[in-house]
Amino acid sequence: MRVSRVVRAVQQRWGVIFDIDGVLIQGYKPIPGAAEALRALDDARVPYAFMTNGGGVLEAQKAADLAARLGRSEPFGANRMLLSHTPFRALADRFQDRRVLVVGASRTAEVAASYGFDFASGLAVTTPQIASGTPEICPFPPLATSALPGVNVNAPDAPAIEAVLIFYEPNDWGTELQVITDAVAGGRPMGSGDKQVAEVWASNADFLWRAGYPVSRLGNGAFLESLKAVWRRRSGHDLQIQECGKPHKVQFDAAEAMLAEVAGVSTSSFSRIYMIGDNPAADIRGANAAQGPWRSILVRTGVYQGPSHFTGDAAEAPWRLEPDVHEAVRRLLAESHGEP
Numbered sequence: 001m002r003v004s005r006v007v008r009a010v011q012q013r014w015g016v017i018f019d020i021d022g023v024l025i026q027g028y029k030p031i032p033g034a035a036e037a038l039r040a041l042d043d044a045r046v047p048y049a050f051m052t053n054g055g056g057v058l059e060a061q062k063a064a065d066l067a068a069r070l071g072r073s074e075p076f077g078a079n080r081m082l083l084s085h086t087p088f089r090a091l092a093d094r095f096q097d098r099r100v101l102v103v104g105a106s107r108t109a110e111v112a113a114s115y116g117f118d119f120a121s122g123l124a125v126t127t128p129q130i131a132s133g134t135p136e137i138c139p140f141p142p143l144a145t146s147a148l149p150g151v152n153v154n155a156p157d158a159p160a161i162e163a164v165l166i167f168y169e170p171n172d173w174g175t176e177l178q179v180i181t182d183a184v185a186g187g188r189p190m191g192s193g194d195k196q197v198a199e200v201w202a203s204n205a206d207f208l209w210r211a212g213y214p215v216s217r218l219g220n221g222a223f224l225e226s227l228k229a230v231w232r233r234r235s236g237h238d239l240q241i242q243e244c245g246k247p248h249k250v251q252f253d254a255a256e257a258m259l260a261e262v263a264g265v266s267t268s269s270f271s272r273i274y275m276i277g278d279n280p281a282a283d284i285r286g287a288n289a290a291q292g293p294w295r296s297i298l299v300r301t302g303v304y305q306g307p308s309h310f311t312g313d314a315a316e317a318p319w320r321l322e323p324d325v326h327e328a329v330r331r332l333l334a335e336s337h338g339e340p
Contacts, residue, residue: 014272015047015259022278022302027212033326035070047263051255053204053245055083056106056168084245085167085203092116099159104168125151127179143172161187166202169220194235204245210302247286278302280316295319
């Protein structure tokens with residue numbers, strides 16, 4: 001991508017927030033033109049950062065992995081990477097002296113520990129720990145194991161689980177559904193079974209996401225729908241879940257603050273922030289609802305595979321629809337002599 005020198009880009013204080021899966025990469029491969037689009041923004045001194053509903057790893061690891069997949073010699077800073085569960089950092093102090101169940105595949109326990117959740121004392125526990133340490137809590141052997149010691153949540157002196165924190169979608173849905181619903185109902189056999197006792201927090205409501213497979217895959221939102229249905233059938237009540245991640249405003253506020261830090265300015269300095277994403281329900285709906293400087297740009301390389309003229313829900317209608325991220329960035333830079 002050849003771009004003329006754009007001196008006024010910084011003066012205008014516009015920047016870009018990128019989704020990752022389906023926008024910059026697909027599975028393990030970069031989407032054609034993605035690396036060139038980022039280099040063009042670097043050349044034009046336009047600030048940008050990343051906001052994904054992915055997670056299960058440390059922000060620094062995700063940033064380094066993305067840079068490697070895009071063929072960059074230098075990793076992106078962790079300060080440019082907002083994962084779905086990054087806002088959970090604030091919950092470590094809130095639940096400092098209370099037991100919480102940490103849910104998620106990949107390296108979720110390591111992430112939670114880095115945020116300040118205490119696994120050493122047993123106040124933070126995972127489902128594999130409970131499955132291995134609580135006799136017969138699961139009728140069938142769980143798929144996942146843990147290097148952390150087993151925890152018997154039914155021991156006489158065991159503290160009650162007061163919150164379930166779903167950092168990232170789990171692999172073993174059956175075991176997780178059993179243990180989570182037990183925890184929500186009180187966590188022990190003597191629990192009432194029909195009242196929600198524990199808080200439930202979830203960091204990602206994506207029903208679908210785009211990986212390397214030709215058809216979008218079920219995400220954490222699908223797991224949450226399953227959990228809600230099981231709880232409703234078990235208790236007769238709706239499960240109350242507090243959420244972050246896209247499309248929730250807390251995530252877009254955090255992204256705006258992150259972009260301002262990258263640019264070295266205040267959040268009020270931006271006249272435009274462009275959210276480039278592939279998922280109308282997450283990226284576009286969230287940016288549209290955030291209002292203010294936000295403008296949504298939908299690309300057709302991920303979840304959205306529809307026509308070039310968007311015909312879906314009005315709340316998910318993009319400000320602009322582009323074939324891919326390369327064209328989206330090229331057009332923004334071409335227009336940057338004025339306010340895009």
